[in-house]
Amino acid sequence: xxxxxxxxxxxxxxxxxxxxxxxxxASRAAPSDRQTAASxxxxxxxxxxxxxxxxxxxxxxxRVGRDPSAELVSANPLVSRCHGVIAxxxxxxxxxxxSRRGTFINGKRLRxxxxxxxxxxxxxxxxxxxxxxxxxxxxxxxxxxxxxRRKTISGRMLAGVVIxxxxxAAALSTGLLxxxxxxxxxxxxxxxxxxxxxxxxxxxxxxxxxxxxxxTSYSGWGSGTLISSDGLILTNAHVAEPEAPGxxxxxxxxxxxxxxxxxxxxxxxxAGQSSAAVARFRARPVAVDGYLDLxxxxxxxTSGGQPVTPASLHLPYLxxxxxxxLQLDQALxxxxxxxxxxxxxxxxxxxxxxxxxxxxxxxxxxxRFELExxxxxxxxxxxxxxxxxxxxxxxxxxxxxxxxxSDVSWRLxxxxxxxxxxxxxxxxxxxxxxxxxxxxxxxxxxPAGVGTTSAQACxxxxxxxxxxxxxxxxxxYSGFPPGLDIAMVIRLPDGTALAGPxxxxxxxxxxxxxxxxxxxxxxxxxxxxxVPNGTYQVQLLAGPDLAPISAxxxxxxxSGTEPPPSHTPKAS
Numbered sequence: 001x002x003x004x005x006x007x008x009x010x011x012x013x014x015x016x017x018x019x020x021x022x023x024x025x026a027s028r029a030a031p032s033d034r035q036t037a038a039s040x041x042x043x044x045x046x047x048x049x050x051x052x053x054x055x056x057x058x059x060x061x062x063r064v065g066r067d068p069s070a071e072l073v074s075a076n077p078l079v080s081r082c083h084g085v086i087a088x089x090x091x092x093x094x095x096x097x098x099s100r101r102g103t104f105i106n107g108k109r110l111r112x113x114x115x116x117x118x119x120x121x122x123x124x125x126x127x128x129x130x131x132x133x134x135x136x137x138x139x140x141x142x143x144x145x146x147x148x149r150r151k152t153i154s155g156r157m158l159a160g161v162v163i164x165x166x167x168x169a170a171a172l173s174t175g176l177l178x179x180x181x182x183x184x185x186x187x188x189x190x191x192x193x194x195x196x197x198x199x200x201x202x203x204x205x206x207x208x209x210x211x212x213x214x215x216t217s218y219s220g221w222g223s224g225t226l227i228s229s230d231g232l233i234l235t236n237a238h239v240a241e242p243e244a245p246g247x248x249x250x251x252x253x254x255x256x257x258x259x260x261x262x263x264x265x266x267x268x269x270x271a272g273q274s275s276a277a278v279a280r281f282r283a284r285p286v287a288v289d290g291y292l293d294l295x296x297x298x299x300x301x302t303s304g305g306q307p308v309t310p311a312s313l314h315l316p317y318l319x320x321x322x323x324x325x326l327q328l329d330q331a332l333x334x335x336x337x338x339x340x341x342x343x344x345x346x347x348x349x350x351x352x353x354x355x356x357x358x359x360x361x362x363x364x365x366x367x368r369f370e371l372e373x374x375x376x377x378x379x380x381x382x383x384x385x386x387x388x389x390x391x392x393x394x395x396x397x398x399x400x401x402x403x404x405x406s407d408v409s410w411r412l413x414x415x416x417x418x419x420x421x422x423x424x425x426x427x428x429x430x431x432x433x434x435x436x437x438x439x440x441x442x443x444x445x446x447p448a449g450v451g452t453t454s455a456q457a458c459x460x461x462x463x464x465x466x467x468x469x470x471x472x473x474x475x476x477y478s479g480f481p482p483g484l485d486i487a488m489v490i491r492l493p494d495g496t497a498l499a500g501p502x503x504x505x506x507x508x509x510x511x512x513x514x515x516x517x518x519x520x521x522x523x524x525x526x527x528x529x530x531v532p533n534g535t536y537q538v539q540l541l542a543g544p545d546l547a548p549i550s551a552x553x554x555x556x557x558x559s560g561t562e563p564p565p566s567h568t569p570k571a572s
């Protein structure tokens with residue numbers, strides 16, 4: 001699942017009661033540093049994706065992703081279906097990330113919309129191997145050159161200040177500057193009880209690569225771990241069944257934006273440390289929890305589609321370790337098949353447990369929900385094996401790498417959370433998650449409102465006329481079972497969806513059956529001094545799939561001269 005780093009300060013979401021308590025790394029796709037002579041006369045946005053240059057008029061929303069209807073379409077499996085949007089005006093362009101995998105610039109993940117005043121190159125999905133997108137804003141070549149010089153001069157001025165300080169401060173500044181460049185992580189020093197060669201070989205044999213589709217036609221891959229001799233494999237839900245119930249809440253996106261479930265996965269086994277993994281079987285999910293981002297899949301056929309008898313497989317497998325007994329600074333080893341390695345053979349990294357991370361949304365009470373580690377992870381690690389020095393499985397590498405630049409945090413999902421799924425898979429019984437509250441079909445919501453306060457927004461005011469550095473959006477609801485997950489889609493006047501503090505849509509849970517969910521937009525989130533005028537579209541979503549409760553409502557932020565918008569809801 002996507003992980004969330006520390007967001008910039010922004011207005012919190014509120015609930016108000018109503019009488020109740022409530023690719024590759026080369027820069028070959030770089031755009032030109034100058035617009036063409038024609039663009040000096042009629043400014044345009046110039047983009048480059050996959051070696052193809054495209055030109056768009058100013059003001060045209062440019063969607064980037066794997067969705068065939070997007071203006072810039074990528075086939076890269078690291079790119080989300082709706083990855084980001086480029087908006088533009090006469091002063092520049094703004095890129096807004098809408099993905100769970102992230103968009104990166106100079107190795108740093110974007111946490112806010114990026115204001116673009118000179119040519120930039122972005123990486124989608126991974127700071128090193130993600131698809132490259134080049135963007136040149138709708139400015140003249142003279143303006144772009146001037147903006148570049150300003151940035152360079154600012155950097156030189158900062159360097160001058162650093163040189164002028166004391167020796168001690170200079171040493172500290174040098175350390176800070178160096179930290180902006182990712183450095184290889186050093187493995188933890190081996191302890192007295194280090195992993196034996198035999199245990200490592202067993203773990204390597206039990207770690208598999210999972211192709212999403214057939215061996216000749218697949219859309220991406222992840223990793224997995226054999227946990228029984230008859231072909232049960234533990235992996236991530238986003239690898240095996242992206243649309244699994246609860247995945248929408250974990251990702252902060254509606255279920256229809258998570259990507260289709262594959263018909264099956266091809267299981268590749270390793271034949272040795274330097275040998276490429278070989279396709280051997282097909283597997284499909286038998287127990288999946290989208291919120292936990294965990295799945296147990298079972299081998300059912302050869303890679304060519306011929307049925308197999310599970311009891312005849314006799315495959316190598318790992319047993320589960322005791323996560324409750326783990327200690328900080330304890331050594332661990334991670335095995336998987338990351339795409340960044342450029343190899344089809346297994347990759348092994350080592351590190352220590354640096355901290356324990358609770359569930360950021362609070363649905364899981366175990367404080368060891370995730371294990372943070374210094375062992376480096378990358379895309380393709382998803383679903384792999386993290387083992388202790390006894391060779392027991394203790395964690396499953398998760399999808400995203402939070403943080404910016406070298407400030408990276410690698411996370412493992414605790415295998416303790418997978419025990420109910422494994423038990424159901426072994427017993428052949430259906431798995432039903434009890435973590436999330438289910439809707440009752442009695443949920444209703446009123447029209448959205450906007451105001452300078454939560455009370456005004458929750459009252460359903462269709463327009464706010466005072467230009468301000470922040471505004472509130474609110475939607476009242478009723479008939480909600482307490483604990484039901486809720487989210488709000490707020491589309492800006494340029495059509496982009498506003499992201500919440502955890503990276504997805506603004507989210508909360510209903511504290512009572514009736515109330516109001518409100519959320520504040522601060523202009524600084526958009527790199528502006530005041531919230532833009534125009535029509536906003538607001539809609540309330542709820543349940544494990546974050547399904548719409550009602551049609552979207554139009555509300556308006558105006559300078560005082562525009563008339564209020566029509567309050568007739570649009571069809572979903």
